[in-house]
Amino acid sequence: MHFALTEEQRMIVDTTRAFVEAELYPHEALVERTGHLPMELIREVQAKAMAAGLYAANMPEEVGGAGLDTLSWLLYERELGRANYALHWTCVARPSNILLAGTEAQRQKYLYPCLRGETWDCLAMTEPGAGSDLRGMQATARQDGGDWVLNGTKHFISHADIAGFTIAFMATGEEETPRGKKKKITAFFVDKGTPGFTVRDGYRNVSHRGYSNAILEFDDCRIPQENILGELHKGFDVANEWLGATRLQVAATCLGRAARALGHALSYAADRRQFGQQIGKFQGISFKLADMAMELKAAELLTWEAGWKFDQGSVTDADMAMAKLKATEVLAMVADEAIQIHGGMGLMDELPLERIWRDARVERIWEGTSEIQRHIISRELLRPLGA
The missing domain is CATH 1.20.140.10 (Butyryl-CoA Dehydrogenase, subunit A, domain 3)
Incomplete structure (x- = not known):
């Protein structure tokens, strides 16, 4: 392992740090004082991040990202991390890599709009009764003809208020293991506005003011088969591979x-x-x-x-x-x-x-x-x- 940064890595560090100091630091006081990140400010800084080539820089070049190797990406993340979390995460968004696991049709509908800054994604795993023990989740999805019907509650879901959709992890069955029965988990795309899918305000958090969390409720929320991300019952596999x-x-x-x-x-x-x-x-x-x-x-x-x-x-x-x-x-x-x-x-x-x-x-x-x-x-x- 070479400890010296390459010329490209030094440029990434310098460019990102300069952007953070010039475009993010000046807005920290507002976000800290109000606990809110106005959409007009998001769009203003987002446009500047895109012009600087810093938006969605975690994504590979073939889908329109910067194609950074992991070490270079982490150097970039370190510089962004100097600023208020809501500012750098929302205005200089890095869409979840799990979107790369989607089919081409799913990429067209979900990935590319995130890369263009038209919307944001959010991941829904944690539940009120299941945090670190994801196998203990109670939210379920059952098949009904060609559709799936989702029921249950997720909470602590970051920036779900502005996300256009969620990737919800649901229990879709059980399997026998040497340690007893375990839930089979499947990941589903769920669009905001789908009947039976409600996004409610979350909790007031002492950390990361302006970076919101939400409670997601699924009440007989019906979605089509093509909204499965990855394979049926393989939600953990797709999460482990991409997250x-x-x-x-x-x-x-x-x-x-x-x-x-x-x-x-x-x-x-x-x-x-x-x-x-x-x-x-x-x-x-x-x-x-x-x-x-x-x-x-x-x-x-x-x-x-x-x-x-x-x-x-x-x-x-x-x-x-x-x-x-x-x-x-x-x-x-x-x-x-x-x-x-x-x-x-x-x-x-x-x-x-x-x-x-x-x-x-x-x-x-x-x-x-x-x-x-x-x-x-x-x-x-x-x-x-x-x-």
């Missing part, structure tokens, strides 16, 4: 926010004077800075290595779990220490630190909790030993 790198995406955006927090801490430690000298010269502060930088570097190396291995075809679930776990926990530590270095000023909203601190909390929960990541890592360690 594996989302943990690395979370890791990368956390690295961006941690780097921003560390930057503020360094500047303050160099400028702030107490007892006749810069506070960065006090061991209590300088050791904090050293630990923050060291932990951030460790998280970066884990993430970049996993991204590189992803393209080599050698990445493991443990590689991605380690990156996600380390980056999210480092972000929490760096954000907290940055506030401690600033003292009371760190908690004021004149600085982004209190936001970064609040936003950090959700990262250890979504896309697999820290406990789930540790389970994945330990399972991979023990399996070769028959445990």
Whole structure:
């Protein structure tokens, strides 16, 4: 693995960072104050992102994306991650890679409009009674002639309010396994406006203001057979094949926010004077800075290595779990220490630190909790030993 960035990767980093600082930072205060991202602002920034070649950059060239390799994509995600989450995720959208699993007809209807910025997608897996245990989902789909009838509730569904459709994962049967019966899961495209499909306001979240979540209700929602994404009963397969790198995406955006927090801490430690000298010269502060930088570097190396291995075809679930776990926990530590270095000023909203601190909390929960990541890592360690 080469540690030096290529000229193209440096250009991606520089271009994305410049865009974030010029086009996203100025709107953070508005979104944080109101908890709302106006559609007119979304469209304004979206147009600029498209002009800069940053929109849907996660997608391959053959469908109109930037065709970035995984490591380059993660570098791009890190720079976007410096900004308010709602701003970078909505205005510089990266449609879910799972859309690539669709047929050509499904791509025409769902993928390409997302690439053109005409709509957004959302994934519906989590339920009130089934979070990490997706096999425990209660929402069902039953076949009725040539159609499928969906019933059940999903919640914590990100940006479903603006999405034109959802990809809903539903239980479509059961199968016997050595550990007993398990649900068979199938993924379905469900268009907003379909009778029996209702999108309701979700919960007020302390993290990521302006980035909404919703409750999705399916009440005898009838959809045609051609709305199945992938194969019947193979919802987990299509998710595992196309969504594996989302943990690395979370890791990368956390690295961006941690780097921003560390930057503020360094500047303050160099400028702030107490007892006749810069506070960065006090061991209590300088050791904090050293630990923050060291932990951030460790998280970066884990993430970049996993991204590189992803393209080599050698990445493991443990590689991605380690990156996600380390980056999210480092972000929490760096954000907290940055506030401690600033003292009371760190908690004021004149600085982004209190936001970064609040936003950090959700990262250890979504896309697999820290406990789930540790389970994945330990399972991979023990399996070769028959445990």
